[in-house]
Amino acid sequence: MHEMSIAMAVIGQVEEAAERAGDVTAVRSVRLQVGELAGVVPDALSFCFELACAGTLLEGAELVTDTVPGRARCTPCAHEWAVGMPPLLSCPLCDGGATDLLSGRELQIVGVQWEDGRTPVPTAQPIPEER
Numbered sequence: 001m002h003e004m005s006i007a008m009a010v011i012g013q014v015e016e017a018a019e020r021a022g023d024v025t026a027v028r029s030v031r032l033q034v035g036e037l038a039g040v041v042p043d044a045l046s047f048c049f050e051l052a053c054a055g056t057l058l059e060g061a062e063l064v065t066d067t068v069p070g071r072a073r074c075t076p077c078a079h080e081w082a083v084g085m086p087p088l089l090s091c092p093l094c095d096g097g098a099t100d101l102l103s104g105r106e107l108q109i110v111g112v113q114w115e116d117g118r119t120p121v122p123t124a125q126p127i128p129e130e131r
């Protein structure tokens with residue numbers, strides 16, 4: 001199952017980061033950015049995550065998923081649009097097929113909450129301020 005291997009990878013990354021951090025006793029939550037086009041079903045991922053966490057440092061941790069909408073830009077006319085689902089990948093203005101996918105394929109940990117407070121995962125991308 002696709003979602004199960006993603007869940008295992010997420011757990012592996014968090015465990016590694018927790019080990020580096022030292023005194024982490026438990027993980028409360030993991031925040032994951034999931035692009036609309038990443039091919040992940042959030043409900044299935046939550047389910048797998050819960051199963052895979054059993055017996056690890058992450059047991060009982062909550063998986064929070066942020067869905068990132070897919071956006072594309074047309075190379076010839078620079079028009080930008082939300083690709084939607086199923087994705088529309090040719091330009092709605094000029095019908096050009098040369099497009100850049102700006103977002104929507106994300107699949108990364110953007111934050112982890114340890115037992116002692118919110119700590120960024122050292123291996124992840126910079127964490128955007130949301131509030």
Ligand SMILES: [Zn+2]
Pocket residue numbers: 074075076077078079091092093094095096
């Ligand atoms: Zn165009």
